[in-house]
Amino acid sequence: MTARRALAAAAGAAVLTLPLYASPFALALALTCLLYVGLAVSWSLFSGPTRYLSLATSAFFGLGAYGTAVGLGTLPWPLLILAGALVAAALAWLIGLLTLRLRGAYFAVLTFGLSEVVRHAVTYVEKSVSGTVGRVLTDAPEVPTIYWTVAAIAGAALVTFRLVQRSDLGVALRAVGEDEERAATLGVDPRRVKTVAFCLSAAFAGAAGAAMAPRSTYIDPSSVFNPFILFQTVLIAMVGGPSKLHGPVIAALGFSLLAEALRLNLPYLYLIALGLLLILSVLFLPAGLAGVSWLNRWFEPRPPRMQPDAPRR
Amino acid sequence: MTASLFADLAVAGLITGGIYALVAIGLNLQYGLLRIMNIAHGEFLMIGAYLTYALRTATGWSPLWFVPVSALAMFALGLLIHRLIFRRLARLSLTVEELEERSLLIGFGLLFVLQNLALLIWGADLRGYDYLAQPLEYGGVIVTANRVVVFGVVVALSAALVLGLRLTMIGKAVRAMLQSPLGARLVGVDTRRLHPLCFAVGLALAGFAGALLSMIYEIAPNIGESYTVTALIVITLGGLGHITGSLVGALILGLVESFGMYLTNPSLKTLLSYGVFVLVMLIRPKGLLAR
Numbered sequence: 001m002t003a004r005r006a007l008a009a010a011a012g013a014a015v016l017t018l019p020l021y022a023s024p025f026a027l028a029l030a031l032t033c034l035l036y037v038g039l040a041v042s043w044s045l046f047s048g049p050t051r052y053l054s055l056a057t058s059a060f061f062g063l064g065a066y067g068t069a070v071g072l073g074t075l076p077w078p079l080l081i082l083a084g085a086l087v088a089a090a091l092a093w094l095i096g097l098l099t100l101r102l103r104g105a106y107f108a109v110l111t112f113g114l115s116e117v118v119r120h121a122v123t124y125v126e127k128s129v130s131g132t133v134g135r136v137l138t139d140a141p142e143v144p145t146i147y148w149t150v151a152a153i154a155g156a157a158l159v160t161f162r163l164v165q166r167s168d169l170g171v172a173l174r175a176v177g178e179d180e181e182r183a184a185t186l187g188v189d190p191r192r193v194k195t196v197a198f199c200l201s202a203a204f205a206g207a208a209g210a211a212m213a214p215r216s217t218y219i220d221p222s223s224v225f226n227p228f229i230l231f232q233t234v235l236i237a238m239v240g241g242p243s244k245l246h247g248p249v250i251a252a253l254g255f256s257l258l259a260e261a262l263r264l265n266l267p268y269l270y271l272i273a274l275g276l277l278l279i280l281s282v283l284f285l286p287a288g289l290a291g292v293s294w295l296n297r298w299f300e301p302r303p304p305r306m307q308p309d310a311p312r313r
Numbered sequence: 314m315t316a317s318l319f320a321d322l323a324v325a326g327l328i329t330g331g332i333y334a335l336v337a338i339g340l341n342l343q344y345g346l347l348r349i350m351n352i353a354h355g356e357f358l359m360i361g362a363y364l365t366y367a368l369r370t371a372t373g374w375s376p377l378w379f380v381p382v383s384a385l386a387m388f389a390l391g392l393l394i395h396r397l398i399f400r401r402l403a404r405l406s407l408t409v410e411e412l413e414e415r416s417l418l419i420g421f422g423l424l425f426v427l428q429n430l431a432l433l434i435w436g437a438d439l440r441g442y443d444y445l446a447q448p449l450e451y452g453g454v455i456v457t458a459n460r461v462v463v464f465g466v467v468v469a470l471s472a473a474l475v476l477g478l479r480l481t482m483i484g485k486a487v488r489a490m491l492q493s494p495l496g497a498r499l500v501g502v503d504t505r506r507l508h509p510l511c512f513a514v515g516l517a518l519a520g521f522a523g524a525l526l527s528m529i530y531e532i533a534p535n536i537g538e539s540y541t542v543t544a545l546i547v548i549t550l551g552g553l554g555h556i557t558g559s560l561v562g563a564l565i566l567g568l569v570e571s572f573g574m575y576l577t578n579p580s581l582k583t584l585l586s587y588g589v590f591v592l593v594m595l596i597r598p599k600g601l602l603a604r
Contacts, residue, residue, distance in 0.1 A: 053414055098591060105350040105413040109545050110594065116542070117587045124581065231421065238418060268429040275425030282418045283401055 015151060019144035031147050031215075033256040035208055038154035039229070040236040040248040042204030045161050046197040047237070049173035053108040056095055057233050059115030060088035060202040062225035064209025066122060069135040069219050077141055081149060081210050088206020089199040091118065096198045100191060103180075112230075119225035126221070134220030141214060149211040157204045161245055164197070173197055232259070235274060239281045320454045322571045328460050328529075330567020331467035332522050336540050337547035337559040338474060339518030342511045345554030346490055349399055349512065350413050352420030354544060355537030356427040357387050357516045361523030362532045363435055369442055369527075376444050380466070380524040387520030391513030394423075399512065424537070431534035441531035463525045470521065471560055478556055487511060491554040539583070546590040 018030050039057060047054050064084030071080050099110045126132050164170045172193040175183035180190050213219055236255050240247030255274075262270035336358060343349045361383040368379045398419060406412035448455050478484035486507060489497040498504055522540075526532070547566055551558025566586060573585040 051410075051414065053417060098595070102594065103410065105344070105417055106549075106594070108414075108417055109350075109352075109542075110590070113542060113545075113587050113590060117584055120581075120583050124578075124584075231425065234418070234421070268433040271429040272426050272433075275422040275429070278422035278425070279398065279419050282415050282422070283398065283405070286405065286415070 012155075016148070019147050024143070027143060027147060029256065029260050031143075031150055032260065033253050034147070034150045034154045035212060036232060036236055036252040036256055037249055038150065038157045038208050039205060039233040040240065040252050041154070041161050041245065042157040042201045042208075043233050044237045044240075044248055045157070045164060045204075046173075046194075046201035049165075049170060049177050050194060050197065051177040052100075052103075052194065052198075053105075053111075053234075054198065054201070055108050055112035055230060055234070056092070056115040056202070057205050058225050058227055058230040059095075059118040060091060060205035061209035061212075061229050062119065062122070062221070063091055064088050064206035064211075065213035065219060065224040066135075066209075067206075068210045068213035069137055072137055072214065073139055077145065077149070081153075081207050084210025085203040085207040088209070089203040091206075092199045092202030093195065096195045100194045100198065115225070115230075119221050122225070123221045134218055134223075136218050137214050137216070140217070143215075146211055146214060150208065153204060153207050153211060158245065158249075160200065160204075164200070165245075169193060169196065231274070235278050239277065239285070317454060322575055323568065324454055324456055324460075326568035326571030327564060328456075328464045328467075328567070329570060330564035331464055331471070332526060333540075333543050333547055333567055334471055334560045334563035335467060335518050335522040335525075337544040337551070337563050338471070338556055339515040339522070340541070340544040341548045341551075341554060341556060341559050342487075342515040342518075344548065346487065346511050347399070347403070347508055348409050348412050349402075349416040350420060351423075351515070352417055352541055353423035353427060353537075354420075354515070354519055355539065355541035356424050357390070357519040357537075358523035358526065358540050359431060359532065359534060359537035360390075360427060361387055361520030362527040362536070363431060363440075363523075363534075364520070365524040365527045366440055366442060366532060367435075369444075376442070376524065376528050377462070377466075380521060383524040384517040384521040388513045388517035391516035392509055394516075395509040395512045400509070403508075428534050428537065435534065437534060439531040439533050441527070444528045457529070459528045463529055466525060475557060475560065483507070483510075543586060546586055546593075549590060550593050 015030070015034070019027055022030065039061070043054065043057060046052065064087065067084045067087050068080050071083060075083065095111060095114050098114065099107050102110060126134075164173070172183065172188045175186070175188055176190045176193060184190050209224065213224065216223065232255065236251040237248050239255075240249070240251030259270065262273070336354065340351065340354045343351045343354070364383045364386060365376050365379040368374075368382065369376045399416065402415055402419065403412060406415060444459050447458055449458050449461060478488055486497065486502045489500065489502055490504065490507065490511075494504070526536075530536075543566065547559055547562040548555075549562075550566065551560070551562030566589060569589055570582055570585055574582050577585070
């Protein structure tokens, strides 16, 4: 236990001090890793326990990024991140209002569809009201600032995931995921817990988008509402296994490294490989890396309790 | 709005709607019947379109010859994919919901594989060829000849499908499975043979539609997605597992898009179709024709 604590502390310290000595390339790589840790963990926060497959991550991310693009220069940096989170949460509330009564594939498809609607709406508004196609981001913060912001978001996502998992909300969410009617009979308000978790999960994606926007000097709807962000997030969470914390973290590290290695040189082959990997992981690793027993023993040494709703410690 | 403009819009809407119908019926066979939410359905349409394009430019023959070729190729691919992936998936999944979720993820994977394969082979540029592009005029309505051909083929195939489902034994078996999967097995429908067949026929319809599409539009590796979404909207509109409903829903959506784009703004096309989708989901979640 103490050895693992020490190791975690050392890893955290290494992550936080990286901008002080790492090369720009290594820093960019670490930033991508942290971004996908944050996105995948926050996605799992809602979709893991409820098994509602949300495909709206790109919309939350993109909206956060657009908030930064509009407000950069007028609002202070922390406020921009907060605004991204709030706007994304508000959008999630709206999408949830329309979709959270649907189950299964319909929910997934409609969230994907609504995020396309958001992209088209932003494009339309930019074209007809603002008279622009994209936006140029001037006086962007330094890379280390962005890095520490994204690290904070990823850290907050990890902590929130754990807190929710251990709270009453987490129990209610798992109950909804297992049998919604039964959960409702037992006094859970499915609509409320689903909405809360969906908005919470979206807030992190929005904050991440807001923080990542200044990484490129020019953004337009097709670059920040990119379905690739969604695809990579879902892939990482599913390959990692959305029910546990360490799965998505390991998968995020692995995929970000793989992406950097392959994406620039062989972009199409990289995406084909990702697609195949997703198919294979669904077929042969249904619970993800989190279902691999030796990994579980290392990260959660105590055997899992039989009643998952009993509070730990 | 003048009468000829009205007719123009109606004809355009019906032609688009006809293509939507083929794609949607294909998806309905997979989702309504097998509960496979094949989000990569439109990608098979795209592959069919490229196949026709490639054969047409290589041989110079009429693309009509390659419509059945594309359909057959997608049929074979469908049998292969069902054998390799979905048969195993159906065995693994304990509940219908699990099957839907997992097939959605698999579809996502297939989408990325097929789209990037097309990008690798044909590149990202728009491709097209000229076929019967001369205009025809009848009573003030002007349509290019290729659209008339496409519409004729679509109507013939849809009629054949609906009749086939009503009159043949296989059609009866398929309808039985749509009504009650368990009941169909109890009365002796061989689901193990029919499931791969239905999946493959679904993809064949997508390939067929893609081949037709390549005659009237330029194609690119990313055209598939919008058709998948449209097909989903249509099967929601027409009702899950409801083949005639898909046909009606597709024509309605084609008309809504055609008139809606004229009355508002072409860049709002996606918003319009999603508007219809959300509205139907909220008001009649089981489809317009559901009893």
